Amino acid sequence: MSEVSGMSTSDQVNLLDFDVDGLVAWFAGLGEKPFRARQVMRWMHHEGCDDFDAMTDVAKSLRAKLKDIAVIRPPVPVRDSISADGARKWLLDVGNANAVETVFIPETNRGTLCVSSQAGCALDCAFCSTGKQGFNRNLTAAEIIGQLWLANKLLGAARDAATDLEAGEKDNGRIISNVVMMGMGEPLANFDNVVTALRLMLDDHAYGLSRRRVTVSTSGIVPAMDRLREECPVALAVSLHASNDTLRDRLVPINQKYPLRELMAACQRYLERAPRDFVTFEYVMLDGVNDSEAHARELVALVRDTPCKFNLIPFNPFPSSGFLRSSAERIRRFAGILIDAGIVTTTRKTRGDDVDAACGQLAGQVQDKTRRTVRLRQVTEER
Numbered sequence: 581m582s583e584v585s586g587m588s589t590s591d592q593v594n595l596l597d598f599d600v601d602g603l604v605a606w607f608a609g610l611g612e613k614p615f616r617a618r619q620v621m622r623w624m625h626h627e628g629c630d631d632f633d634a635m636t637d638v639a640k641s642l643r644a645k646l647k648d649i650a651v652i653r654p655p656v657p658v659r660d661s662i663s664a665d666g667a668r669k670w671l672l673d674v675g676n677a678n679a680v681e682t683v684f685i686p687e688t689n690r691g692t693l694c695v696s697s698q699a700g701c702a703l704d705c706a707f708c709s710t711g712k713q714g715f716n717r718n719l720t721a722a723e724i725i726g727q728l729w730l731a732n733k734l735l736g737a738a739r740d741a742a743t744d745l746e747a748g749e750k751d752n753g754r755i756i757s758n759v760v761m762m763g764m765g766e767p768l769a770n771f772d773n774v775v776t777a778l779r780l781m782l783d784d785h786a787y788g789l790s791r792r793r794v795t796v797s798t799s800g801i802v803p804a805m806d807r808l809r810e811e812c813p814v815a816l817a818v819s820l821h822a823s824n825d826t827l828r829d830r831l832v833p834i835n836q837k838y839p840l841r842e843l844m845a846a847c848q849r850y851l852e853r854a855p856r857d858f859v860t861f862e863y864v865m866l867d868g869v870n871d872s873e874a875h876a877r878e879l880v881a882l883v884r885d886t887p888c889k890f891n892l893i894p895f896n897p898f899p900s901s902g903f904l905r906s907s908a909e910r911i912r913r914f915a916g917i918l919i920d921a922g923i924v925t926t927t928r929k930t931r932g933d934d935v936d937a938a939c940g941q942l943a944g945q946v947q948d949k950t951r952r953t954v955r956l957r958q959v960t961e962e963r
């Protein structure tokens with residue numbers, strides 16, 4: 581283990597763990613004024629700097645002190661994959677044999693980063709490959725915001741290498757314009773660390789993103805949705821995936837605790853403070869399971885009082901999932917019923933399939949620690 585002035589690196593404080601208020605309080609404990617915390621915050625997040633010596637407007641004495649007691653340490657990338665369609669995925673080491681994945685999806689007018697919040701997931705949604713890992717642990721705030729920090733740095737380096745800027749010319753374009761908490765894990769099951777990271781995403785001293793451009797996706801933990809509404813209301817996406825409680829109990833087990841009536845009421849409460857005037861409902865299309873015209877009509881009735889849009893997601897198969905992707909024609913008919921009812925509906929393009937970066941594939945080829953495959957086989961045999 582390396583040591584700095586007698587202090588092991590494990591004892592040093594990772595400054596990525598703090599939002600601006602937390603960093604101000606930590607600096608106050610050192611006898612430093614608030615503006616010093618904001619200086620370091622800007623160096624960390626605006627400039628992507630992890631070297632205290634490079635923070636030239638910070639007092640030398642403070643820089644020396646920080647080198648002894650603090651670090652700026654994002655997760656370590658162990659694999660970097662680029663899809664044929666431009667999607668880029670990083671496998672990040674978060675220690676103790678745990679890894680999470682972060683995906684960047686470039687589009688014509690924006691760049692979206694999909695961020696993980698947990699190593700594994702406890703919710704065990706039937707169609708999700710991440711759930712096969714079981715739940716390992718929550719990510720720290722540093723590990724969550726560190727995904728954005730690292731992606732900005734690596735994407736910026738790639739852009740600079742590919743762009744021949746003339747002397748004095750400056751490229752002010754933002755590579756990552758949107759962040760979605762839709763990676764591995766259930767964000768609202770790691771509430772405090774996720775909210776700290778969200779505040780950094782929004783803070784002008786850090787990333788300065790609009791609330792409209794930061795989205796939290798949840799499977800429907802109702803009390804945490806109400807907390808998010810009060811503490812940090814960003815755009816909301818709900819993983820719906822079923823049109824009635826019986827089916828959703830099977831596909832999204834958290835529904836057994838917070839059924840659809842409670843979930844819809846929570847969505848309506850959330851909209852009172854949301855930066856957008858609608859909730860996005862995500863709906864993975866599973867052949868012969870939830871994709872009939874009758875299911876679409878049930879959805880129309882279910883969301884009648886909830887301003888919303890639907891994002892239909894063609895299922896991305898993974899080994900032993902037990903599900904197939906709905907045909908393009910079934911998806912088209914399903915979407916048509918929603919659209920005819922006046923509901924804005926889009927069908928997500930599959931991106932990054934060749935590097936397992938598409939929705940539902942973030943875990944890649946993982947060991948089935950939940951024994952879901954065995955359980956599914958037993959149920960099939962019983963029938």
